[in-house]
Amino acid sequence: MKPSAPKRADPSESEDIDFTLIELLFFAYRDFISDPDAILDSYGFGRAHHRVLHFVNRRPGLTVAELLDVLRITKQSLARVLKQLVDTGYVVQVQGPRDRRQRELYPTKKGQALAMALALPQSRRIRAAIEEAGLDDRAALERFLRAMVNPELRVQVDEPSSGGVPSGEGDSDR
Amino acid sequence: MKPSAPKRADPSESEDIDFTLIELLFFAYRDFISDPDAILDSYGFGRAHHRVLHFVNRRPGLTVAELLDVLRITKQSLARVLKQLVDTGYVVQVQGPRDRRQRELYPTKKGQALAMALALPQSRRIRAAIEEAGLDDRAALERFLRAMVNPELRVQVDEPSSGGVPSGEGDSDR
DNA sequence: AAAATTATGTCAGCCATATTGACATAATTA
DNA sequence: TAATTATGTCAATATGGCTGACATAATTTT
Numbered sequence: 001m002k003p004s005a006p007k008r009a010d011p012s013e014s015e016d017i018d019f020t021l022i023e024l025l026f027f028a029y030r031d032f033i034s035d036p037d038a039i040l041d042s043y044g045f046g047r048a049h050h051r052v053l054h055f056v057n058r059r060p061g062l063t064v065a066e067l068l069d070v071l072r073i074t075k076q077s078l079a080r081v082l083k084q085l086v087d088t089g090y091v092v093q094v095q096g097p098r099d100r101r102q103r104e105l106y107p108t109k110k111g112q113a114l115a116m117a118l119a120l121p122q123s124r125r126i127r128a129a130i131e132e133a134g135l136d137d138r139a140a141l142e143r144f145l146r147a148m149v150n151p152e153l154r155v156q157v158d159e160p161s162s163g164g165v166p167s168g169e170g171d172s173d174r
Numbered sequence: 175m176k177p178s179a180p181k182r183a184d185p186s187e188s189e190d191i192d193f194t195l196i197e198l199l200f201f202a203y204r205d206f207i208s209d210p211d212a213i214l215d216s217y218g219f220g221r222a223h224h225r226v227l228h229f230v231n232r233r234p235g236l237t238v239a240e241l242l243d244v245l246r247i248t249k250q251s252l253a254r255v256l257k258q259l260v261d262t263g264y265v266v267q268v269q270g271p272r273d274r275r276q277r278e279l280y281p282t283k284k285g286q287a288l289a290m291a292l293a294l295p296q297s298r299r300i301r302a303a304i305e306e307a308g309l310d311d312r313a314a315l316e317r318f319l320r321a322m323v324n325p326e327l328r329v330q331v332d333e334p335s336s337g338g339v340p341s342g343e344g345d346s347d348r
Numbered sequence: 349a350a351a352a353t354t355a356t357g358t359c360a361g362c363c364a365t366a367t368t369g370a371c372a373t374a375a376t377t378a
Numbered sequence: 379t380a381a382t383t384a385t386g387t388c389a390a391t392a393t394g395g396c397t398g399a400c401a402t403a404a405t406t407t408t
Contacts, residue, residue, distance in 0.1 A: 015294070015297075015298075016297075017290065017293045017294060017297040018297040018300055018301065019232060019293060019297075020316065021297075021300050021315070021316065021319070022228075022293055022296050022297060022300070023228075023232065023331065024316065024319035024320060024323070024331065025203065025206060025300075025319060026225075027319075027322075027323045027327065027330070027331050028319040028320075028322035028323055029199065029203045030246075031322060031323050031324045031327070032199060032322060034324075046363095046364060046365075047364090047365085048364075048365060048366090051200075054196075054197075054200075058193060058197065063384080063385095064384075064385060064386090065383095065384065065385085072204075073365085073366070073367090074366075074367065074368080075384095075385075075386080075387095076366085076367075076368085076386095076387080076388095077365065077366050077367075079385095079386070079387075080364095080365085081364095081365085083386095096384090099375075099376070099383090099384080100374085100375060100376090101373095101374065101375045101376070101383070101384040101385065102375095102384060102385080103384085103385070116191065119191045119193060119196055120189070120191060122196050123189075123190075123191040123192040123193075123195075123196060124189075125322060126192055126195050126196070126199075126322070127192065128321070129318050129319075129321035129322045130318060130321075132317075132321040133314055133317035133318040133320070133321045134314070134317065135314045135315075135317070135318050136314075137311070137314070140307055140308070140309045140310075140311070140314075141195070141309075141315070141318065142194065142195065142198065143306075143307035143308065143309065144303050144304060144307040144309050144315065145195065145198035145199060145201075145202040145303075146198060146202075146307070147302070147303035147304075147306040147307045148201075148202035148205060148206060148299060148300070148303045149198075149201045149202055149205050150205045150208075153201065153205070156201070157197065157198065157201050220392095220393060220394075221393090221394085222393080222394055222395085237355080237356095238355070238356060238357090239354095239355065239356085247394085247395070247396090248395075248396065248397080249355095249356075249357080249358095250357095250358085250359095250395090250396075250397085251394065251395055251396075253356095253357070253358075254393095254394080255394085257357095270355090273354090273355080273404075273405070274403085274404060274405090275354070275355040275356065275402095275403065275404050275405070276355060276356080276404095277355085277356070
């Protein structure tokens, strides 16, 4: 234990700032999304499409409102990318069974395939990093990341796929 | 050990994808940057300003070219935000001592203060998450994040503050 | 010394993604 | 029937990226 750091007029109560981890998070996340970015480019898609496709694939059958809630973007921002994904046959919208105003979103086979292709390099990067770091306690990493999320939003983090597969799914005409 | 997962036509070689950590990284990083975002708003700055100020503060005296290299953006993208930071007195540019074409970038007191204010909530979030997760091996987390970065770029990760403080620094008129 | 290269700055324009506010339609609930 | 809700859409705006071109000053090469 160090004999109490040199007294100085710090921000707040002379609290040390963890610049190292702040910076590492920046670099790590940037490279983490660079993998799918390259793939998306060749499809004419961007990160926004990735996010939408990811969550539609992970939580098939979620409604537009739920998706907006998870992504925390506005309806208008979603509209453009969602429309493109639907038009190009990666996502289908089916009328909600109980509430016919709702549109449940499902990935098509094509959508699932792309979602997988995008996730694969990310997953590999994570796996390789865990191994390289000799991080034997994977659960601890998961707990840490979960704890980084705002408490109010942790519900979303814990609810993966919600339901089954829709009836008509094969392809989309609209 | 499970008796080999059910055979299926997976991507590549039936590799399991770690959707959980992929998603957690998304949520964690989003909330991680939400803290400074709120502060930046009140200054009329955005994330781009944050990144510039962060690295100028961390590596005082770096040149424009070095900054571009770290941020991996173009000169034109940097120009806008850097100009604003200089004009509003958060960053100063001093002519390079050896090579007078270069502009060394330094934070002013004001700039240091803002950099600190932005880093503080992020650092606190990290600290709280480490504690909450009971992550006793902080070094392992650091190794993991470092391993997430592309090997070619890890040099940058490891080189913190490079030099001393410039001569005239107190404030800026231009 | 002249020529080539380098570091920086700047202009003009484009794209992706986000925002707000307003309004329309259909379906559900009160 | 009236109010509310879920979704979609229009118009306008902001931010932060991009490319390409070009200018200036300083350094390095020839």
